[in-house]
Structure formats: structure tokens, C-alpha cells
Amino acid sequence: MLRLTVMATHTEAQLRTAGEVVAAAVHAARETHGEGLPAARSVA
Amino acid sequence: MTDGLTAARPELPAAARDRRDPFAPLHENALAALLRDPAHPGSASVAVPTGGAPLPVTRYADGRDRINLGTGNYLGLAGDPRLIESAAAALRRYGTSTSGSRVLNGTTGLHLQLEEELADLYGTEAAVLTSSGVNANLALLSTVCTPDDVLLVDAHVHASLHAAAAASRGKVVRWQHNDLDSLAARLERLDPRAGAVVVVDGVYSMTGEIAPLRGITALCAQHGARLVVDEAHGLGVLGAGGRGAGEELGVLTDVDAVTVALSKSLASVGGAIMTSRAAADGIRASGMPYVFSAANDPASVAAALTALRILRAEPERVVRLQQNCALLRRVLADAGAGPIQGRGAVVAVPTGSEEAIPVPPGAPRSTPASTPTPSPTRPSRAAGACCG
Numbered sequence: 001m002l003r004l005t006v007m008a009t010h011t012e013a014q015l016r017t018a019g020e021v022v023a024a025a026v027h028a029a030r031e032t033h034g035e036g037l038p039a040a041r042s043v044a
Numbered sequence: 045m046t047d048g049l050t051a052a053r054p055e056l057p058a059a060a061r062d063r064r065d066p067f068a069p070l071h072e073n074a075l076a077a078l079l080r081d082p083a084h085p086g087s088a089s090v091a092v093p094t095g096g097a098p099l100p101v102t103r104y105a106d107g108r109d110r111i112n113l114g115t116g117n118y119l120g121l122a123g124d125p126r127l128i129e130s131a132a133a134a135l136r137r138y139g140t141s142t143s144g145s146r147v148l149n150g151t152t153g154l155h156l157q158l159e160e161e162l163a164d165l166y167g168t169e170a171a172v173l174t175s176s177g178v179n180a181n182l183a184l185l186s187t188v189c190t191p192d193d194v195l196l197v198d199a200h201v202h203a204s205l206h207a208a209a210a211a212s213r214g215k216v217v218r219w220q221h222n223d224l225d226s227l228a229a230r231l232e233r234l235d236p237r238a239g240a241v242v243v244v245d246g247v248y249s250m251t252g253e254i255a256p257l258r259g260i261t262a263l264c265a266q267h268g269a270r271l272v273v274d275e276a277h278g279l280g281v282l283g284a285g286g287r288g289a290g291e292e293l294g295v296l297t298d299v300d301a302v303t304v305a306l307s308k309s310l311a312s313v314g315g316a317i318m319t320s321r322a323a324a325d326g327i328r329a330s331g332m333p334y335v336f337s338a339a340n341d342p343a344s345v346a347a348a349l350t351a352l353r354i355l356r357a358e359p360e361r362v363v364r365l366q367q368n369c370a371l372l373r374r375v376l377a378d379a380g381a382g383p384i385q386g387r388g389a390v391v392a393v394p395t396g397s398e399e400a401i402p403v404p405p406g407a408p409r410s411t412p413a414s415t416p417t418p419s420p421t422r423p424s425r426a427a428g429a430c431c432g
Contacts, residue, residue, distance in 0.1 A: 003250055004113040004383075004391040006372050008365035009120030010100045015368060018111045019375030022393065026381040030396040 002026065097123035116308035118389045119280050119361045121354060127311055127347045134346035142339040146173075147328070150339025158349045162316050165352065166287060166302055170324035172317045173345070175337050177276045177305025178204035180315030182211060183331035184272065184301055184323075185243070189214025193239035196230055198222065198255070201245050202274055209243060221248075224259040231267040240269035246278035246289030246302075252386030254282070254289045261298040270300040280309020281369075281389045286355050286362040292387070309355065312348035314340045365389060 004022065006015070056063075070076070095105040098115035099122075121127055134154060144150035155173055162171040174180040185208035189195060193214040197205060200221040209216045220226035227242065234240055242264055244255040257273070264271045278288025283296075286309065290296035301319035306312045317327060327334055355361070369389050376383055376393060384392045 001250070002393045002395050004372065004393065005115055005118070006365065006369045006389045006391060007100055007112070007115065007118055007120045008361045008368060010111075010368050012371060014100055014111050015372045016375055018113055019372055019381075020379055022113075023376055023379030023381035026393055026395050032396075 099123055116277075116305075117311055118309045118365055119311070119351070119355065121309070121311035121351045124311070124351075124354070126354065127350045130350040131343040131347040134342040138342035140343070141341050144339060145335060145337060146339045147335050152339075152342055152345070154342055154345040154349060155339060158345050158352070159316070161349065161352055162304075163318055165285070165356065166296065166318040168302070168318040169321040170319060172319075172324050172327050172331075172334060173340055174315040174317070174331075174333050175340055176313065177274075177303065177307065177315035178207075179333035179337065180303040180305070180317050181205050181208040181274060183327050183333040184303060184317050184319070185209050185241075186211040186333075187327055187331045188212055188241060188270075188323075189239060191215070192235070192237070193241070194234055195241045195243055196227060196269070197243040198227075198245070200248055200251075201243060202249050202276065205243055205245070205272075205274055214239070214241070222253060222256055224256055224263065227260065228263055231263055231269060234267070240267060241272060242269050243272045244274070246273045246275040247281065247386070247388035247390065249277050249390060251384050251392040252277075252388040252390035253384060254278075254292070254387055257289055257293045257295045257299075261295045265298070271298065272301045272303070273299050274303045276303070276305040276308060276315075277388050277390055279304045280355055280362060281365060282387060284362070285359065306344070306348040306351075310348045310351040312344045312351060314344055314348060 002022065002025075004018075010018075065071075093105045095103045095107075098112055098117040100112060100120070101109050102112040102115070103109050115122075138152055138154075142150035142152065146155070159171040159173055162173075163169065172180075172183065174183050181202070181204040185195065185205065189212045191213050195209045195212055195214050195216050197209050197216060197218050198221055199218045217230050219230050231240065231242075242260060244257070244260060246257070247254050255273070261271060263269070273288070273290055275288035275290065278290070278292075280286045282288050283291025285291055287296060288302070288304075290299050290302065296302075301317055301323060303317050304315060306314040306316065317324070319327075329335075366387075369387070369391065372391055373383055373386075376391070381393050384394065386392070
């Protein structure tokens with residue numbers, strides 16, 4: 001599990017950059033270790 | 045001082061060699077061993093200290109700037125000049141420490157003012173400051189219940205609530221996380237004469253899930269149970285006024301006690317309990333963390349007071365935070381890394397791994413920084429303890 005926190009003062013550009021970098025890292029981790037929680041719980 | 049102080053014992057006489065080492069659990073702790081291992085990818089992220097205030101882009105002590113995705117400074121007030129000036133003014137007036145418990149000489153006008161304004165925010169009769177959010181939970185739960193009463197604790201509440209419940213005089217019963225059927229079943233099995241206290245987090249600190257408070261308050265009303273909600277991660281985050289999950293779900297008036305940490309949205313340090321006058325007086329009379337601990341230092345109280353006033357005067361900060369939380373969740377979901385369902389400022393992304401994700405070597409200055417959260421610092425399938 002990767003725990004992230006958000007601030008009111010983050011800019012949209014910062015959050016988009018962060019989200020894309022984190023998503024890439026998560027995909028890499030899943031390829032290495034397999035899926036974690038069931039997809040039904042992994043929703044925004 | 046060397047590692048030898050904690051790692052080794054002096055040569056013992058023969059008669060004492062068979063005694064079990066009470067420090068053994070510390071030496072054998074698997075997570076501690078992980079953090080000591082510089083080759084482990086998570087350890088470096090934990091070890092790099094910040095070199096400035098926790099801002100959206102934070103300067104770390106290694107000289108690099110990173111997008112900060114690991115702070116509880118949700119409203120971005122930790123570097124606000126108004127907080128800094130109020131803290132500095134309190135330092136100049138009161139010094140660095142009260143050097144005493146609240147019940148001795150540790151109370152200043154700032155402490156009383158902050159308690160009054162926190163009680164006003166939550167619409168309660170009273171508020172009690174404590175030196176941390178952990179101590180707020182400990183002060184509250186350790187002073188309630190008799191041995192015939194029961195605390196019904198969600199399995200995934202913050203570690204401090206588990207510890208606080210264990211410190212109470214009541215029996216502790218855990219129920220399955222956010223499962224109303226599980227809570228109802230345990231309430232129905234209670235001795236009808238027993239007192240009951242239901243204990244939950246408003247926002248779960250490691251996943252950002254929120255408690256189903258409408259259903260919980262209905263069950264509490266049905267069974268005559270008290271309700272305690274830890275809003276450490278709800279204050280400043282949820283609800284139009286930033287009061288937390290209780291406000292967001294419209295049940296704040298059905299909550300018997302709210303606890304908060306001042307170290308997140310209020311960008312200070314400390315904790316507080318908002319409850320009835322009678323309960324507050326009981327805590328002031330016998331709550332161990334209140335009676336026997338030094339009072340919050342005046343500078344941190346002043347900073348929290350200023351932050352609280354900003355929270356109330358600038359509700360657009362809460363709106364902006366909620367928009368940002370929704371944006372990050374959407375970006376992650378669109379990129380195929382959807383987080384666990386939640387509405388808080390904590391966004392938890394399943395990785396399929398028990399390991400922390402490392403920051404790639406040579407990553408650019410825009411690389412996000414987050415806090416790896418290896419078990420047992422967050423819930424796993426087998427454990428309910430968490431921190432943050």
C-alpha cells in the first residue's frame with residue numbers, strides 16, 4: 001500500500017505530475033508482486 | 045554513545061545468564077531491523093529529513109526539492125506567516141515552556157482561549173487540550189468505563205485508540221472495520237446493564253476511508269451507546285466547516301466526544317477532546333495525560349489558535365483541499381492506479397506489495413515524496429494497528 005496525502009496548496013500541475021509518477025511506480029510494483037486488493041475495492 | 049549501549053549486555057554473572065532479556069522485543073523487532081538496513085529501498089525515504097516547512101514542494105536535507113505527498117499539513121498553514129508570528133509572539137511573552145502540568149502552573153490564557161474556540165467550533169460544552177492527539181485519546185478512554193462496561197472498537201482505528209481502550213477499565217471488543225452488521229451483532233450481545241462506548245476514526249488515517257457514521261449513530265441510539273470519533277484526519281478536511289466526517293455526514297450532534305490532533309490541519313502540535321462539561325471535568329480531574337503531563341508549550345498553542353481562526357475565516361481552503369483530493373484520486377484512477385475508496389486527504393493506493401515503493405534512482409526534482417508505510421504501521425489483512 002502506498003499512502004499519499006494531499007494539501008490545499010498543491011497546484012493542479014503538481015498533483016497531475018505526482019499522480020502520473022505514482023501510477024507508473026504502482027504499475028511497476030504490481031508487475032513485480034501481482035495485484036493487491038480486489039479490483040472492486042480499488043476505486044476513486 | 046554507541047550502538048553497543050542498546051545492542052549488547054555487559055558480561056553477566058553465571059547466576060543471571062538465564063534471565064530473559066526484557067529488551068529482546070526491541071532488538072528483535074523486524075520493522076526496526078528494516079529501518080536500520082540502508083540497502084532497503086524504503087529506509088532511505090524514511091531517513092531523509094526535511095530541510096524546511098512541509099510545503100507542496102519541500103526542500104529536503106539532501107538538497108533536493110520534491111512534491112510533498114507525505115505531510116499532514118493539509119491546509120498548508122505550517123509555513124503561514126500569521127502562524128509563525130503568533131508563535132513567535134507567544135514565545136516572547138511566555139517563554140519556551142510552561143514547565144508545568146495544566147493543573148499546576150501550566151495554564152495560560154492561550155490554553156483557555158484555544159479550548160473555548162475549539163468547543164465553539166464543534167458546538168460542545170467544553171474542550172480539553174492535551175499534548176498530542178495520542179494523549180487526547182488516552183486521556184478520554186482511560187478515564188471512562190467501569191469493569192462492567194464495554195468499549196466497542198473498530199478494528200482499524202488509530203493505534204492510540206487501541207492503546208487507550210486497553211488502558212480503560214472496561215472490556216474491549218473489536219468489530220470488523222466499517223462493518224455495521226459486525227457492530228450491531230456485538231451491541232446485541234451486550235449485557236443490557238453494561239455501559240457501551242463505540243470508538244471509531246472519522247477518517248481512517250492510513251486509507252482515507254470514512255466511517256459510516258450515519259449507521260453507527262443509529263445503532264448507538266438504538267442500543268443506548270456513547271460514540272467517540274477521532275477526527276485527527278477529518279479536521280480541516282471534511283464538512284463545509286472543516287469539522288470532519290461527523291459534519292460531512294450530518295451527525296456531529298450525535299457524537300458524544302470528538303478527539304483531534306492539532307498537528308495536521310492546524311499545523312501545530314497537540315490534541316484536544318471536545319465533549320460535555322461533565323466529561324471534560326472528569327478528564328481534568330483524573331485523566332493521566334492531562335494531570336501528569338506538562339502543558340502544551342505556548343508557542344504551539346498560539347499557532348493552533350491562529351490556524352483555527354484561519355480555518356473558520358477562510359473556508360475556501362477546505363473547499364480547495366477537497367477539490368485537490370478528488371483531483372489526485374481521479375488522476376490515479378485514470379492512470380490505472382485507483383486508490384481505495386475514501387474522501388479524506390489520505391489517499392491509499394494498493395500496490396500489490398507489502399514493500400514500500402522506492403523513489404527511482406536519479407529521479408527528477410519533481411519526483412513526489414511520500415512516506416512508506418510498511419506493516420505494522422498500517423492495516424494489513426492480519427493486523428489492525430496503524431499510525432499517522
